[in-house]
Amino acid sequence: MVTSMTTTTTSSSTTTSSAGVSTANANLTPMDNASAASAAAATGLSTTGSGPSLAPMEPVSAPALHPLRRNCAGTPARDFCAWPLESFDEMDSTLAVQQMIQQSIRAHVEDVEGILRAPDTQDEGVWKYEHLRQFCMELNGLAVLLQSECVPETCTQMTATEQWIFLCAAHKTPKECPAIDYTRHTLDGAACLLNSNKYFPSRVSIKESSVAKLGSVCRRVYRIFSHAYFHHRQIFDDFEAQTCLCRRFTVFVTKYNLMSRDNLIVPMLEQDLEAGESEA
Numbered sequence: 001m002v003t004s005m006t007t008t009t010t011s012s013s014t015t016t017s018s019a020g021v022s023t024a025n026a027n028l029t030p031m032d033n034a035s036a037a038s039a040a041a042a043t044g045l046s047t048t049g050s051g052p053s054l055a056p057m058e059p060v061s062a063p064a065l066h067p068l069r070r071n072c073a074g075t076p077a078r079d080f081c082a083w084p085l086e087s088f089d090e091m092d093s094t095l096a097v098q099q100m101i102q103q104s105i106r107a108h109v110e111d112v113e114g115i116l117r118a119p120d121t122q123d124e125g126v127w128k129y130e131h132l133r134q135f136c137m138e139l140n141g142l143a144v145l146l147q148s149e150c151v152p153e154t155c156t157q158m159t160a161t162e163q164w165i166f167l168c169a170a171h172k173t174p175k176e177c178p179a180i181d182y183t184r185h186t187l188d189g190a191a192c193l194l195n196s197n198k199y200f201p202s203r204v205s206i207k208e209s210s211v212a213k214l215g216s217v218c219r220r221v222y223r224i225f226s227h228a229y230f231h232h233r234q235i236f237d238d239f240e241a242q243t244c245l246c247r248r249f250t251v252f253v254t255k256y257n258l259m260s261r262d263n264l265i266v267p268m269l270e271q272d273l274e275a276g277e278s279e280a
Contacts, residue, residue, distance in 0.1 A: 081106055095203060097122065097130045105134075112248045116255060125211040128256055129200065132214055135252075136190045138245050139224055143183050145235050146228060152178035160226035160265060169220070179227050186220045193217060218249075218258045225249065229266045 071080050081102075104115045118127045158166040158179045168177035170185035177185065194200060194217070199210040225246045228236040240246055250268040253259040 097126055097203070098133070101130055101134050109242075109244055112244060112251050115248060116252055123205060124256075125206040125208065126204065128211065128214055128258070129194070129206055130203075131252055132190075132217060133194050135245070135249055136187060136194065136217075136221060138243060139187060139221060141243070142224065142228060142235075142239050142245070143180075143187060145239060146183065146232060147180060149235070150180045150183075150227075150232055152180065155179035155227075155231060158182035158223060158227060160223065160230050164226065164265070166223050179231070183224050183227075186224065190217050190221055215258045218253050219263065222249065222253070222259065222263065226265050 100119070101115065104111070108114060116131070118124065156178055157176050158168065160166075165176070166182065167174040168182045168185050170177075170189055193213065199213060200206060225236075228239075229246070236246075246266055247268045250264055250266070254261070254264070254269065
């Protein structure tokens with residue numbers, strides 16, 4: 001005897017897909033409606049009506065953005081560092097002093113006195129330290145130019161005038177070096193000292209014992225200027241015309257008594273230039 005069976009279909013019917021997965025067509029429960037409303041509010045959509053639609057959003061003011069102070073990839077050389085000037089008080093970085101010095105150089109490279117004028121609240125030791133770092137960085141440009149003609153075959157010693165022959169301190173025992181090797185060794189040694197965590201662990205405050213080491217660095221790097229001036233004058237003049245680096249360095253070491261006037265053999269100060277013209 002076969003008993004017939006009937007299937008009662010409710011309003012919440014279920015269909016089966018070809019993959020065997022059932023999909024419910026039931027209406028959302030009250031809890032689901034609350035969740036949907038919350039999600040719609042987060043995404044800015046409205047669930048009223050036949051379908052989702054964009055809900056009006058209140059305008060939000062974008063925060064003020066500081067200009068990006070970076071030369072991005074592909075920036076032409078003529079547009080390098082073309083961001084607006086910034087006052088020292090607005091520079092909140094630990095590298096604010098370096099930033100201030102470089103900004104002053106880019107703005108008016110001929111204004112040596114203005115570049116060397118420290119802000120009223122600036123620590124003098126940090127100011128001298130950061131300027132010497134900047135001098136060494138810029139001197140690398142002169143060293144690159146010297147490589148074209150200052151070769152070991154012609155400049156076998158680091159000399160200035162006939163009275164000055166310098167020994168290289170980069171060796172265990174100071175000895176003579178070709179001028180271009182002396183230049184490289186001196187700049188490498190200065191970079192190692194100025195980046196030493198032992199003597200200069202901070203860019204904000206510097207111990208007086210560490211500041212005392214700046215004078216010896218100044219004497220060594222100055223010899224690069226003197227050799228270029230007396231033996232590669234055209235290269236020196238072209239580089240000086242663009243950077244005013246030797247004149248700035250001379251004023252710097254004179255202002256802070258970091259070198260004896262007897263060792264400043266390249267005539268850069270006004271009185272030195274006048275004396276040279278009178279002797280001629």
